[in-house]
């Protein structure tokens with residue numbers, strides 16, 4: 648099967664894919680950054696469904712519908728807060744990508760868009776996060792049934808970090 652990886656500089660809420668990934672917090676009750684943008688675009692029904700989820704641990708992922716988004720689903724994942732690198736941050740970030748792919752596989756999702764998880768208010772170093780994102784997807788894509796992964800960057804620095812690694 649042909650799998651495609653795309654790297655884009657855009658707003659993830661407009662992506663025409665089966666599922667977009669949300670960099671949420673453990674409450675799943677909304678926040679700023681990409682989380683705020685996704686809730687704004689999806690409409691209030693998204694928060695209603697999130698309330699039923701009872702949160703999500705760091706590194707985990709949970710799936711909801713996409714409501715007013717083009718994407719049929721939102722996969723909510725919780726990235727680690729960067730605390731200097733000695734608190735299992737790398738592994739927890741890789742867990743986010745792995746668990747999102749696993750959910751995508753379970754739900755027959757063929758196309759998925761990821762934001763740069765943890766690189767906003769959670770302050771994960773951008774280059775390091777890009778390397779983990781690309782490596783983890785590369786290692787776990789085969790056999791998942793996912794045919795296209797889009798890495799959606801929202802600023803030039805993240806965009807460059809991804810482009811430099813492919």
Ligand code: ADP
Nearest residue numbers: 658659670680681684763765766767768769801
């Ligand atoms: P985290 O708490 O995981 O750091 P943030 O939402 O603060 O989450 O940031 C994660 C990344 O999402 C950052 O690189 C930020 O620039 C990016 N981002 C913010 N808004 C959007 C958006 N609308 N589409 C895509 N990426 C976004």
